[in-house]
Amino acid sequence: MLLNIKNIETRPSINAGKSFHKHELKMRIDKVTLVSNFLDKNEKKKIYLELRNCNKSQDNIYTITHTKLKEGHPYKKAINIFSREKFPALLLHIAYSPVNKNTGSIRFDFRPQHVNDNQFKELIRWMESKFGSTIIKTITRSWITQIDVALDMYDCKLKDYLWSLKNASASEYFHHKYGLPGLRLGSIRSKINILCYEKIYIRRGEFYSLQSENGLMEVTNKNHKHLLRIEARVKPKITSNKIKGKSLLLKEISSMDNPFLRLVIYSNQMQGELIKKNYLRYKLKTNDVSVIKKKMKKRSKLSRHSLAVIEQNEIDLIDRDNVWEKWKLCIRRLEYLSQEC
Structure with a gap:
């Protein structure tokens, strides 16, 4: 069958036990958006200069592209950093030059799922050599505006259960051509929304051997593992009474609340x-x-x-507390980043 590459998973995730119905569980961070401010004009000038000039010298490790962002975007300029492989993966998107004064000076969209721990450290060291140590210090004092946490249930499909998100009325079903079915629970403007969508898992060696064209891949093996991704897209805030509502700093990521507590699953x-x-x-x-x-x-x-x-008809399918104990393993790369100063 022809399948959209976006519905194929090739990267390993962290083991998170099993569901009460014996589904294998895996968890990881799919994306994290960090925003930071410059300390002064000199810091701003220095970083902007490095970003503008970053692809003037040839780089054999990553591919760098410059992007002028569309009207309506909070930033004017951006660069994308891709891996160099058969199917290049976007590792980092850096947006800068904000349109409004109240917007953070610079934004970093990391995609840590595309690299392992050592590769992530290599990316950070490369950034420091390419852009200077100042940009790393800017990241260490950043705050989190969004983080996407993926919990995968293997041998599970959307149709196996009924789904809901507490205190949310908005939802949207989707099933695009050459894709697999999915469901969004909650509004994209809310503090949290959850996507439940199907994927299949293919090992990277086999994935690279398959025929592909225009983002579609011919998948002939029917024995690939199916999984249902439960992806919580969270705009985290501090919940303690003293500073309630303030954005969560990168260095405070370990204290983030469990985003799966509001997910309700029914028979x-x-x-x-x-x-x-x-x-x-x-x-x-x-x-x-x-x-x-x-x-x-x-x-x-x-x-x-x-x-x-x-x-x-509500069922206790996942031990949410037990799953969330694996959070400390998911954030190792980001904690490394928060300590690099």
């Missing part, structure tokens, strides 16, 4: 029980609980009894 039997009790007329082609609730509301208000049926 597929729920719709059948709602139909039996006449709260739902027929089974909907959805695995989104918010869609089911909206359909029920069209008939009558959600009663205490109908909500009880929904709650009774």
Whole structure:
């Protein structure tokens, strides 16, 4: 079958145990966005000069491209740093020259999933040699504006369960051509939204041997592992009462709250029980609980009894506390970065 490369996973992640239904669990950070301010005009001038001139000398380690950002973007200029391999991976996007004064001076979008620990350290050392030690110091005092945490459930598909996000009504189902199905829970403007989408895992050696064209790959082996990625996209804030609402600093990343606590998973039997009790007329082609609730509301208000049926079908699929104990392993690279000064 033809499959979008974005639906293929090739990188290993950190083991996070098993679900209560025996799915193998793996976790990692997929992306982290850091923003920082310059200490003075000299620091700004020095870093901007290095960024503008960074690809004038040939580099055999990474590919560097310059980008003029579109109107409406908070920054005017950016550079992209890609790996040098058959399928280049974006490792780092640096945006600078903010449009508004209230926007942070510089933004770093790291994609740590594309490298191992040693390769990440090599990237940081390369940055220091290319842009100078000042830019590393700028990163160490940065704050986190968004972090994407991926929890993978192997041998699991979206249709196996019903999904919901506490205190969120917005959701969106998607299934693009040559892709696999997925579901967004929550608004992209919220503090947290969760994406649940399917991928298949292919080892890198085999992945490189497959035929590909225009971002599509011909996958003939039907024995590849299927996985469901539960990706929490979080805009972390400090939750202690003294400084509640302040952005989380990079050096405080270990104290980030567990983003999977608001995820609610239900048994597929729920719709059948709602139909039996006449709260739902027929089974909907959805695995989104918010869609089911909206359909029920069209008939009558959600009663205490109908909500009880929904709650009774909630299942304890993942030991969230046990999974989150692996967070300290996920952040090793970023802690290394926060200490490099």
